[in-house]
Amino acid sequence: MFGSKKALLLLANGSEESEVVITVDVLRRAGIKVTITSIEANREALKCAQHTVIVPDISINELSTDDTYDVVVVPGGEKGSEAMAKNLAVGNLLQQHYEKGKLVAAICAGPIVFQSHKIGLKNATITAYPECQNDLKTDYNIVDQPVHHCELKTADGERHMITSQGPGTAFAFALKIVEILDGSSKMTKKALVFIANGSEEIETVTTVDVLRRAEIDVDVVSIEKNGQDALKCSRNVRVLPDKVLDDVKTNQYDCVVIPGGNDGSKAMAANTEVGQILTKHYEDGKIVAAICAGPRALLAHKIGVNHKHTITCYPSVRKEFIDGEPYKLEAPDQVVCHSKQTAAGLNSILELDTLEKQNVYRLVDAEGREYHIVTSQGPATTMAFALKLIELLKGKDESTKVKEGLLA
Template sequence: MTKTALVFIANGSEEIEAVTTIDVLRRAEIEVDVVSIEKSGHDAVKCSRNVRVLPDKSLDDIKNTQYDVIVIPGGNDGSKAMANSSEVGQILTKHYQDGKIVAAICAGPRALLSHKIGVDHKHTITCYPSVRKEFTDGEPYKLDNPDNPVCHSRHTGKGDTEEKEHHLVTSQGPGTTMVFALKLIELLKGKDEATKVKDGLLV
């Protein structure tokens, strides 16, 4: 079965984190929808360094679609917009509760905190160094060792009929994006596929 990913973008998103993640996931033949959270959902988004990215879809287009992973890139203004969006919060909450992967990089974990994603499960996360001060270590998340570029935190709990896994994947910033994306490939398609893509990228 084909794996699917949603990458949110907004005005002020960090373009390296968004575009690199999109590119690397597609190299693993993961279907990626680039979704703008702006009101003009089909217009190009102006990222943090003035790179313009044209979305595939708007929030309205995907409100009833489920993905295997959702990605929140950083960027100061973009991450704040996602943290303030009730629509983004609803989509993140549903996917997390359904056992799908929720991933955020750089300042993106702000949206996890704002929308209370996994706060009852005491996940460990990482983020951009200057953003760490926005989190109180241990409440509601534990902060990972800053030497680790990517953090995958898994919580296993009982659902209504069976055990369910809940995943948060976080990373530190533009320079860790490729490792972040490769980790998502590993979780979605296995280590062999992640290694194949990694070797092709000469990482």
């Protein structure tokens, strides 16, 4: 329950006010109890980087060693971060929570506070404000991502760190904190399902149906120039889309889905806007999913071609792929969840999936970036395909609940 979750956000003169207020606002909307804590010896109002004055809830001197929070948050702001980096009480607080396996989070210039107080040195992968990254490279692996969650496994337990780049990524930063504290994300998940003339109607409509049963917010997006006119699918069922390509922001979804259908998938493979949306979501670590003939669009737009992803597809479409270049083709009767971590030289099978004729691939590269591609074979595997997407987006329990309701 979020009502029992507690967050401490540190505040100093010179902290970046947007990062402070956005984080506090979003966490409180999620029902997390947030305490704005001044690093000064009293509760006097503090002047932020752009001269907004914020009144803290308490002073750091009022904390006892018994006080524990589910997350400690360090906002950016050059002067504010420098002050926190020099503050021994801040260091003790961060070390206490980090070593207990609690979440610590920093945005913008905030990671220099982690560096100063030796939080996750040498092992952690982080992001930060671009101008700070050179100074951080000596002690961390740096990734160029809006938000990064680093999870380290040590001999005495797990360590968790979230970092983010700046004011423009503050919403994503706060939402990631909410997601991690919830365990499966309290915030509504969103999916985009493309549709074109010639898309396979079972794969399109059933995927939408199943995802919406899990309360995933699904947009059916037409790629056609005739806007929101009804589209004729491969077996002549007409479907009215929710949106057109011009309505879509390229990074607003947790999952992007390409249905099959010979003509529809060819149209998606030829559409540059579809390619841009797929590329953006894939590179941001979101789920990209394709079924039946849909994987030909992944190939056309070079999604994950540098990472040797394993895929499956409709049997007659396999001839369009050369096994191993750029994808490894999974045997039709195999379904595997792979994890490949190039940094550690690992390539291992984590679990054998019980759902037949689909493939789920999660890849972690040398810099800690995650990439996700889900593929499936055809109309008869659509329900399993959609249930797997629910599992990845909202957890196994939610997928099982929907499956039972469908009598699947």
